[in-house]
Amino acid sequence: MTDVASQGITVLLVDDHPIVRQGYRRVLESQGDLHVVAEADNAAEAYGAFKAHAPDVIVLDISMPGASGLEAIRNIRARDPRAKILCFTMHNEAVLVKSAFNAGASGYVTKSSEPSEVVKAIRAVARGERAMSDDVAHSLADASLSRSGSVLDELGEREIEILRQFAGGATTEQIASHLNLSVKTVQNYHYMIKTKTGARTDAQLVRIAASCGLTKL
Amino acid sequence: MTDVASQGITVLLVDDHPIVRQGYRRVLESQGDLHVVAEADNAAEAYGAFKAHAPDVIVLDISMPGASGLEAIRNIRARDPRAKILCFTMHNEAVLVKSAFNAGASGYVTKSSEPSEVVKAIRAVARGERAMSDDVAHSLADASLSRSGSVLDELGEREIEILRQFAGGATTEQIASHLNLSVKTVQNYHYMIKTKTGARTDAQLVRIAASCGLTKL
């Protein structure tokens, strides 16, 4: 009775799709204790809106392209570490989830979740707890029983270099000759990189490399 | 005065995100003349729901994975050519838009659009007109003007779809099952795509796909 919830929880919605925002707003408002006090269209506007309205929780869709969503989290948290950010997105890759959390997010819920789960997460985050939906927890658990940082610090120097060249479009032979290694060794590194990053496909590898800034485009 | 709109327009919502569906429903219902008579969670359920409720308009999120959205359009239209389908999605790539239309869609609106635009599109589609949002028209126009010479028009529709999924990180098996193809066929397409685009490596393929806007990174 004495906590913040009894006063209602104020929310800032950040999503680049207007109608989606409209929808969230209605769903949240129908809860009674949740009040959407502002909306923002993109990461850039998000901090301004946060400063202006000081909401209890920021619900942020990191819809990607790229790290713009993560960037926003870092920006806001850097300027006000009290900000509580709930990521609400359709992506459920462990790497992204991890990045979001150590960018400073307080929660992570996928759009596949039931509305009630989302609402629950907002309340939890408002209380200062960490929240995530079941599917997110599952993929995190799966992917990293013992990992702790960015995917990159799992990799050795050589592995990173080979990943970089590979993602840049080089063939195995080219990499081998660039680095004066046997083709076999490059193949083995390639394999190790895949297992360490959890990529099941070369394409996934490229995406991971790109998301780590290892390659542009 | 004698047309369907004066009686209200019935809508079937198809989207795999429950909360998003909730949101749309509320936005549409608040219009007065729009009535969401059914929802479906995925492409498979969509046709059943269509048959059961005979809605005036199907609002379909082809959120992908893969052609399941396009597949759904084709399925429904094959069984009932009177079906009016409005694609409502976050993707705004010319290739997809074109595929959607010649799969039989009546309209295409992105989630970046204002709610009012979406509603307008629904009404237009219900009247039997073709509808698309400004940004979609723009990217279609762009593409049709200055895109001869792009690698993409060397590729068939299937090839493009498979490239899209592959670049998105899907495995050969996943693609095969998404599209109901044999693994061998997907492998063959993969090979054809590589030769047609001149890519010597899967990583190069991903880069090409990205540079054509086929996938985001």
Added chain:
DNA sequence: ATTGGTTCGGGAAATTTGCCCGAGCTGTGA
């Protein structure tokens, strides 16, 4: 000294690639 991480590569089985093939289908133009 021993453990542990990183670099380097061999070997063998399982998969995938590279390339060729034929068959069904559709639209287009003579």
Added chain:
DNA sequence: TCACAGCTCGGGCAAATTTCCCGAACCAAT
């Protein structure tokens, strides 16, 4: 209407690569 061309779908088979296993050398810290 009859080709003809182009897309779609998949089999086959040799060659290449991937997947995992392994050992060896090096260096750093325990």
